[in-house]
Amino acid sequence: MSDAVSEAYNNDSYPAMSHPAGHPAVMAASALLGGLKTSEVGKARILEIGCSSGHHILPIAAAFPDTSFTAIDISTPAIQQARALADRAGIRNVQFHDADILSWTNHAEPFDYIIAHGFFSWVADEAKTALLRLCHDSLSKNGVAMISYNTLPGWSLRIPLRDIIQTLRRLPSCHDSSIAALDLLESAMRGANSDYGKHLQAIIRDARAKGEQQLKFDDLAPVVDPCYFSQFVHWCRQAGLKYLHESNLAPGSPALLPEGAAPVLQELRADPLLQQQLADFFTGRTFRTSLLCRHDAALQTPDFQTLMRLCVEVLVTLPETGNAVTDRVCDALRATQPQCVSIASWIDQVDSCSPEQAVSVILQLTQLGMVRLRSTPVIFSELIPEKPALSAWNREFLKQHNPVVDAFHLPCQFAADDRAILQSCDGSRSFAEIIDSCKNSGQIDAAHALFLHLGRRGLLL
Ligand SMILES: C[S@@+](CC[C@H](N)C(=O)[O-])C[C@H]1O[C@@H](n2cnc3c(N)ncnc32)[C@H](O)[C@@H]1O
Structure with missing residues (x-):
């Protein structure tokens, strides 16, 4: 293992961050679009490589208490911090290992999901090879791995x-x-x-x-080693892995392509991987979140009923397009917000639009990065509870000056005044008391707005 890399992470703490593209429900939905039907997240075995202090994995583990999680990192202080956080937040379904990927072997059952975010481009070649070997050796038959990396050019x-x-x-x-x-x-x-x-x-x-x-x-790390998409796919193939799809579709949105690119890409429609490489040339894409599966995994175009079970998270203010069908689907999506629920649950309420048309619109919006698909819903009450509380892990993140993680797994940063209010949300004080305490600083309106925001991000229990 590169000493400079392990030294950097042992001597200083990596800024904690959760990554929606590395959420297994997002990986499962994107893998499905690539033809792979993965195991249900709620019963799966999940591995994270380079988990740092557990910021990414702990909120997922809390949301899926019957799922078994394993997480490794070479940094002893980071793993100690992750274990302490899990302990204090009462999260018991993650096993943290202080280990180097070069020597760590999985002695248990294979994994249904392997997450390696912020790892591949920041480690020496031997660790990259070890990661691909681990994915090959430890992915279950229909398992999926997400590896993020910086891309050339x-x-x-x-x-x-x-x-x-x-x-x-x-x-x-x-x-x-x-x-x-x-x-x-x-x-x-x-x-x-x-x-x-x-x-x-x-x-x-x-x-x-x-x-x-x-x-x-990131930019100044001891190793920063971007690669071409085609190079990455080649290495994966050599390791016995197959490229499936991207987990985060937004950076590859066709809307980002220059006008003249379409005919060139069209010419390559028989070779979708080369098409993607060319799209990276044309857009100057810098980052990918690629999904991989075993080379012998059975792939099949998803049927309509399976697509209907996917849940839709709206990422942007949906535009009025002037196309009647698209606009009706967008209206229906706006009505579900901020929840993320299955297409099947609202499709019947969309007038003059067949389920097939609705699914086709959703897939287009997904390609454009306007919505994100998930295999499981995100449901919460927007109402402000009488005694508002943040989850135990978010209270721990706050204490450590880390971002809190919302119901969609997005990291959320707050200004100092707002953090002080969030800190008081431990379920012991009523909403009225908390608002009252903002009187002196003249922040009552801001505090009301903050609580509305917290409600819409599913942060209040
Ligand atoms: C850039 S950080 C990414 C952390 C987190 N996954 C994220 O994306 O926010 C890379 C992590 O990989 C860990 N790491 C680096 N080399 C490793 C190795 N050989 N084996 C295990 N973990 C390693 C580091 O300690 C660090 O926590």
Whole structure:
């Protein structure tokens, strides 16, 4: 194992983050579109590689108490933190292992879902090979793995930023801070009108949004090794794995393609993998969340009834399109929000639109990244309870200054004032008392708005 990689993660904590594309219900729905019918999440065996302090896996484990989870990470402090968090939040169905993927072997049953987010591009080649071997050896017959990675050629445009930050950080005014280096760079580039200048400014904005700690483990990590999609698929094939689909479809939305790309891609319709590689060339995509299965897994185009059982999460404000059928489906979806329920549960209420038409619209919206499909619903009450409480794990995340994780598995950051209010949501104080305590700071309206937001994100128990 690369010493620099293990040292980085043992000496400093990786910023905690949950990843919707690595949620097994999202993986299951996307795998289905690729032709694989996976096991029910509620009865599955799930493995996470590089789990860090458990921020991703713990909320999923809490939501599926009968599912068995295993999670490994090379960082001893991160695993200790994950175990302590699970303990305090009363989550008992995750086994955390402090282990290097190079030497860890699964001695139990195979896994139905394997999640490796933020791992592949940030480790040495031997660990990449070990990950693919583990997926091959440990996936169940209809199991699915999600591996995220940085992609070329899009990512190569960001490589100079690493060198620039490392150079600028050394200037006394930057005090060894990457964000200060970015600020300096941005002010130096002010007024730049060249293509290079505009490109750099866009990258600076993106990098700054990550924050100091995230940058350290992302763009500035000891290993940052992006690859072409076609290269990744080739390695997977060599390891006896088959590429299925993407878990997160939004970055591959056809809407992001330049106008002239369609005829070129059309010419390649018999070779969908090459088509995808070309789409990456045309869009400059930087990241993928690829789903893999065993090379001998049985794949089948999903039938209509199976598609009807998929649940739809709305990700954007759905537009009025002027197309009557699409607009009726969008109206029906708006009416289900913020819940994420199966197509079958609302399809009958859509006038003058056959179930087949509705499913076809949903699949188009999915391709466009406007909705996300899940194999299980997300149902909660939006109402503010008399004594509002955050879940035990979210209270723990708050204590550790980490993002809280909403019902859709999105990490949510809050400003300091809002965090103080969230901290008081432990089920011991009434809503009226909490609102009353905001009187002195004149924050009553803001507190009401905050609670409405928390209700819509399914954060209140
Ligand atoms: C960039 S972090 C990603 C954490 C988390 N999965 C996420 O995406 O937010 C990579 C994680 O992989 C772990 N890691 C790196 N090399 C490893 C290895 N050889 N075996 C097991 N874990 C490793 C690190 O300790 C770190 O927690």
